[in-house]
Amino acid sequence: xxxxxxTADAPQAGSTADFGxxxxxMLDCGVELGPFTLAYQTYGRLNADKSNxxxxxxxxxxDQFVAETHPVTGKPGWWSLMVGPGLALDTxxxxxxxINVLGGCMGTTGPKxxxxxSGEPWALDLPVITLGDMVRAQKLLIDHLGIDKLFCVTGGSxxxxxxxxxxxxxxxxxxxxxxxxxxxxxxxxxIAFHEVGRQAIMADLDWCGGRYLAEGRNPDRGLAVARxxxxxxxxxxxxxxRKFGRRLQDRKGLTFGFDADFQVESYLRHQGASFVQRFDxxxxxxxxxxxxYFDLAEExxxxxxxxFRSTPVRFCVISFSSDWLFPTAENRDVVHALxxxxxxxxxxxxxxxxxxxxxxxxxxxxxxTLCGFLNGxxxxxxxxFP
Amino acid sequence: xxxxxxTADAPQAGSTADFGxxxxxMLDCGVELGPFTLAYQTYGRLNADKSNxxxxxxxxxxDQFVAETHPVTGKPGWWSLMVGPGLALDTxxxxxxxINVLGGCMGTTGPKxxxxxSGEPWALDLPVITLGDMVRAQKLLIDHLGIDKLFCVTGGSxxxxxxxxxxxxxxxxxxxxxxxxxxxxxxxxxIAFHEVGRQAIMADLDWCGGRYLAEGRNPDRGLAVARxxxxxxxxxxxxxxRKFGRRLQDRKGLTFGFDADFQVESYLRHQGASFVQRFDxxxxxxxxxxxxYFDLAEExxxxxxxxFRSTPVRFCVISFSSDWLFPTAENRDVVHALxxxxxxxxxxxxxxxxxxxxxxxxxxxxxxTLCGFLNGxxxxxxxxFP
Numbered sequence: 001x002x003x004x005x006x007t008a009d010a011p012q013a014g015s016t017a018d019f020g021x022x023x024x025x026m027l028d029c030g031v032e033l034g035p036f037t038l039a040y041q042t043y044g045r046l047n048a049d050k051s052n053x054x055x056x057x058x059x060x061x062x063d064q065f066v067a068e069t070h071p072v073t074g075k076p077g078w079w080s081l082m083v084g085p086g087l088a089l090d091t092x093x094x095x096x097x098x099i100n101v102l103g104g105c106m107g108t109t110g111p112k113x114x115x116x117x118s119g120e121p122w123a124l125d126l127p128v129i130t131l132g133d134m135v136r137a138q139k140l141l142i143d144h145l146g147i148d149k150l151f152c153v154t155g156g157s158x159x160x161x162x163x164x165x166x167x168x169x170x171x172x173x174x175x176x177x178x179x180x181x182x183x184x185x186x187x188x189x190x191i192a193f194h195e196v197g198r199q200a201i202m203a204d205l206d207w208c209g210g211r212y213l214a215e216g217r218n219p220d221r222g223l224a225v226a227r228x229x230x231x232x233x234x235x236x237x238x239x240x241x242r243k244f245g246r247r248l249q250d251r252k253g254l255t256f257g258f259d260a261d262f263q264v265e266s267y268l269r270h271q272g273a274s275f276v277q278r279f280d281x282x283x284x285x286x287x288x289x290x291x292x293y294f295d296l297a298e299e300x301x302x303x304x305x306x307x308f309r310s311t312p313v314r315f316c317v318i319s320f321s322s323d324w325l326f327p328t329a330e331n332r333d334v335v336h337a338l339x340x341x342x343x344x345x346x347x348x349x350x351x352x353x354x355x356x357x358x359x360x361x362x363x364x365x366x367x368x369t370l371c372g373f374l375n376g377x378x379x380x381x382x383x384x385f386p
Numbered sequence: 387x388x389x390x391x392x393t394a395d396a397p398q399a400g401s402t403a404d405f406g407x408x409x410x411x412m413l414d415c416g417v418e419l420g421p422f423t424l425a426y427q428t429y430g431r432l433n434a435d436k437s438n439x440x441x442x443x444x445x446x447x448x449d450q451f452v453a454e455t456h457p458v459t460g461k462p463g464w465w466s467l468m469v470g471p472g473l474a475l476d477t478x479x480x481x482x483x484x485i486n487v488l489g490g491c492m493g494t495t496g497p498k499x500x501x502x503x504s505g506e507p508w509a510l511d512l513p514v515i516t517l518g519d520m521v522r523a524q525k526l527l528i529d530h531l532g533i534d535k536l537f538c539v540t541g542g543s544x545x546x547x548x549x550x551x552x553x554x555x556x557x558x559x560x561x562x563x564x565x566x567x568x569x570x571x572x573x574x575x576x577i578a579f580h581e582v583g584r585q586a587i588m589a590d591l592d593w594c595g596g597r598y599l600a601e602g603r604n605p606d607r608g609l610a611v612a613r614x615x616x617x618x619x620x621x622x623x624x625x626x627x628r629k630f631g632r633r634l635q636d637r638k639g640l641t642f643g644f645d646a647d648f649q650v651e652s653y654l655r656h657q658g659a660s661f662v663q664r665f666d667x668x669x670x671x672x673x674x675x676x677x678x679y680f681d682l683a684e685e686x687x688x689x690x691x692x693x694f695r696s697t698p699v700r701f702c703v704i705s706f707s708s709d710w711l712f713p714t715a716e717n718r719d720v721v722h723a724l725x726x727x728x729x730x731x732x733x734x735x736x737x738x739x740x741x742x743x744x745x746x747x748x749x750x751x752x753x754x755t756l757c758g759f760l761n762g763x764x765x766x767x768x769x770x771f772p
Contacts, residue, residue: 029642128642188626188650189618195651196614198644199658203607205591221589228582229615232575237710240574246681254679256415256514258584258671262678264574265581272585285644292648293640295632324623324710 015040016107019140031127035116038141039107040064040099043083044091046147052383053147054089055138056098057155057162060287061227061279063106064098067091072278081362088370093378093385094151101162102137103129103286111282112213124210129286131158131294135165139173151381152374154178156359157326158287161294164334167315168296168307176377178370180318181359183330184304184337185295190325193233194288197226201281210282223281224272231271236322236355240264297337304337311338314380315345316373318366320358346373401426402493405526417513421502424527425493426450426485429469430477432533438769439533440475441524442484443541443548446673447613447665449492450484453477458664467748474756479764479771480537487548488523489515489672497668498599510596515672517544517680521551525559537767538760540564542745543712544673547680550720553701554682554693562763564756566704567745569716570690570723571681576711579619580674583612587667596668609667610658617657622708622741626650683723690723697724700766701731702759704752706744732759 019025020034027033041064046053056066056079067083069076083089083096100108103126115122142150153166153174160182167177186194201207204222208215232240244264248254260266300306315338319331328349338345350366352358358366378385405411406420413419427450432439442452442465453469455462469475469482486494489512501508528536539552539560546568553563572580587593590608594601618626630650634640646652686692701724705717714735724731736752738744744752764771 124644128644185632187623188630188632188648189623191632191648192614192618192626192650192654195646195648195654196611196618199614199655200586200589200611202644203586203590203611225582225586225589225611228578228585232578232582237573237575240578244574246571246574246577258510258514258588258675260581262574262577262581264578268578268581269585289644 014107015042017141017144019137019144025137025140027127027133028130029127033109033127036102036109036137037107037113038099038102038109038137040097040141041066041068043067043096044094046095046145047383050147051149051151051381052093053095053097053142053145053150054152054154055142055150055166056083056089056096057138057153057159057166058098058101059155059157059159060230060291061275061284062159063104064100065106066096066098070278073274078360081360082367082370088367088374089154093383094374097142097145099138099141101134101287103134103283103290105280105283110280111210111286112280121213123213123282126282126286128293129290131161131165131290132169132299134290135162135169138162138166139170142173148173150174151383152176152178152377154180154370156180157182157356158291160326161291161296164296164307165294167311167313168300171308171311171313174313175381176314176316176373178316178318178373179331179334181320181323181326181331181356182334183326184297184307184334186292187330191292193229193325194292196229198285198288200225200229201284207281210285212281218276219281220276223276223279223284224269226284227275227279228268228272231268233325234355234357236324236353238322238353239355242353243267304333305340308338308341308343311341311343313343314377315343316369317345317347318359318369319347319349320352320354320356320366321349322353323356323358325356400493401428403527403530405523405530411523411526413513413519414516415513419495419513422488422495422523423493423499424485424488424495424523426483426527427452427454429453429482430480432481432531433769436533437535437537437767438479439481439483439528439531439536440538440540441528441536441552442469442475442482443524443539443545443552444484444487445541445543445545446616446677447661447670448545449490450486451492452482452484456664459660464746467746468753468756474753474760475540479769483528483531485524485527487520487673489520489669489676491666491669496666497596497672498666507599509599509668512668512672514679515676517547517551517676518555518685520676521548521555524548524552525556528559534559536560537769538562538564538763540566542566543568543742544677546712547677547682550682550693551680553697553699554686557694557697557699560699561767562700562702562759564702564704564759565717565720567706567709567712567717567742568720569712570683570693570720572678573716577678579615579711580678582615584671584674586611586615587670593667596671598667604662605667606662609662609665609670610655612670613661613665614654614658617654619711620741620743622710622739624708624739625741628739629653690719691726694724694727694729697727697729699729700763701729702755703731703733704745704755705733705735706738706740706742706752707735708739709742709744711742
């Protein structure tokens with residue numbers, strides 16, 4: 001049913017596993033999904049008692065290619081500064097797993113996958129996916145790998161939401177949890193920015209009501225606008241000022257036209273244009289929707305602390321001072337709930353002017369926090385390393 | 387050449403004046419524009435020595451209908467809470483003028499006006515307009531009305547930029563200036579959000595390279611997305627939370643689809659849909675461009691204080707605590723420059739959670755600040771009221 005998984009030193013390219021064939025997989029929307037595929041990558045070696053596994057959960061537009069050359073863009077993996085031999089998530093010590101989320105577009109079942117019922121891409125016929133669905137699917141793969149308890153679950157942004165969902169849904173299956181730059185629910189402003197992105201995609205005539213793949217078209221222009229808007233929210237104003245300010249593309253001065261006069265315009269256009277090469281527009285709709293729907297407290301009677309009552313999980317919550325998309329206040333709400341649930345939790349706000357995207361960078365204080373927390377947990381867990 | 391102007395009590399509907407026929411009007415881009423029309427509205431009565439005139443400058447998507455029913459939307463004027471008999475800008479005392487900016491779409495020459503050379507709408511053949519051009523055009527109208535010196539120039543956002551440009555360009559023609567929720571230059575983040583809006587418009591196939599009017603089409607979808615994005619930046623996160631939070635449109639719960647589940651989505655869609663009824667997409671391109679190009683210091687050797695050396699103008703700079711588009715820090719930079727130029731300046735940061743749009747609301751501290759400053763200036767100016 002599945003490809004061999006990474007028990008060797010070298011990362012396995014293109015591992016997949018299929019589920020939902022024998023046992024039905026019920027989505028939160030009340031529809032059964034199956035069969036479906038999860039695509040994932042692993043790094044490092046799983047130890048004999050399978051106690052050194054770290055699940056990294058990716059963000060909205062991330063994927064399973066955490067620490068290797070991306071097969072589409074040819075660029076380094078999105079967390080290659082943090083995951084690898086001798087790095088914060090040290091693959092000489094840990095077995096790192098990353099799974100493309102349900103609804104994604106890098107091999108896991110999503111709207112561009114073929115709907116067995118029609119023989120055509122699912123498009124909008126794919127049921128809406130939730131963060132809870134994504135995590136329940138991941139749990140199937142972790143079981144499939146024979147891992148009874150994850151040493152750690154971590155991730156930033158939507159990855160952090162999955163971390164919280166894992167800890168709430170499977171407290172006995174997670175030793176440590178590091179939610180980064182995240183929140184236990186999407187705010188009105190978060191939803192608003194996502195809605196603008198979705199409207200930009202759906203406004204593109206090449207979107208074709210979602211059936212663009214069957215029509216041989218692609219809503220590149222709408223998807224690029226969605227990405228550009230989102231990208232602004234990933235950076236802080238000081239970071240944009242430091243990187244670009246009002247600097248012009250051409251030293252000769254303003255052109256008095258609508259081309260990209262300012263460097264920041266050219267940068268955004270590039271972000272939009274390169275994003276459409278690697279991402280599926282309908283996946284963008286589904287995954288943003290999953291984030292909007294996320295409200296962990298809602299599942300637990302409206303009280304977030306109830307999600308973590310008597311949890312054995314050790315938490316380290318990390319926020320960044322200049323992140324205005326998932327500001328420190330939202331992360332602190334998680335910490336307050338964990339405190340109210342008498343959980344073992346530490347909290348660090350990293351000083352950085354890089355905005356939300358700081359979690360993708362090698363900020364020294366961030367790296368030290370990750371290393372320190374993981375080392376402490378490894379000791380408590382009784383992990384020994386060569 | 388012009389219609390009669392407001393020397394009566396009742397506001398004059400649809401006043402216009404034409405310029406650039408006898409004397410050429412040179413734009414900052416180096417191209418001559420002419421003839422061109424300015425459309426404006428007035429409220430109150432100009433006194434005998436023409437010393438009680440207040441010029442109100444409108445923001446990006448505002449227009450000259452400050453304090454009367456809008457002829458297109460049927461809604462109250464955008465500053466009807468502040469301008470009128472007995473209000474902060476008391477039309478029993480002052481003669482209030484508002485001029486649709488050059489490049490606009492409510493009667494003043496803009497991209498939807500007819501280009502005399504072609505007999506078709508200008509579209510992108512209209513030269514790019516700057517804030518400096520807008521203000522020089524306004525000066526022609528103020529001269530035409532026989533007003534030698536404005537008692538006050540005020541406005542919020544882009545209106546505030548015009549206030550600063552007026553004070554810098556015509557210090558002897560302005561007694562008092564109230565720039566509100568503004569900046570002396572557009573930041574990288576401001577430019578980035580505008581660029582996203584422009585890209586959304588230009589991505590719409592109905593934009594037709596700008597020639598949509600000639601083609602009988604309109605880029606409604608792109609313009610709506612541009613408006614939705616911008617609208618998020620006009621509100622603070624706390625205001626969005628207070629107004630909408632995560633409340634659903636339908637009490638029955640989530641629909642697990644892509645319709646507007648959340649009230650904030652429905653609100654944004656409504657903002658987009660109603661905006662396209664009253665605003666021209668190319669005007670949106672031209673006016674956002676004018677704001678992006680605005681950098682008052684640049685005109686004065688890179689030092690903002692030089693724009694105000696020995697200025698006789700009395701300033702009152704007003705910002706709002708939750709405005710993240712034109713944050714207090716940007717307004718304070720203006721105050722610092724005015725201080726460095728030894729100008730007469732007071733500065734008030736109004737506590738409000740309403741974000742940038744607070745300047746459109748009747749916040750009591752804001753109203754009191756406007757009234758107090760205007761009363762003091764009226765006394766200094768020797769104005770007497772019936």
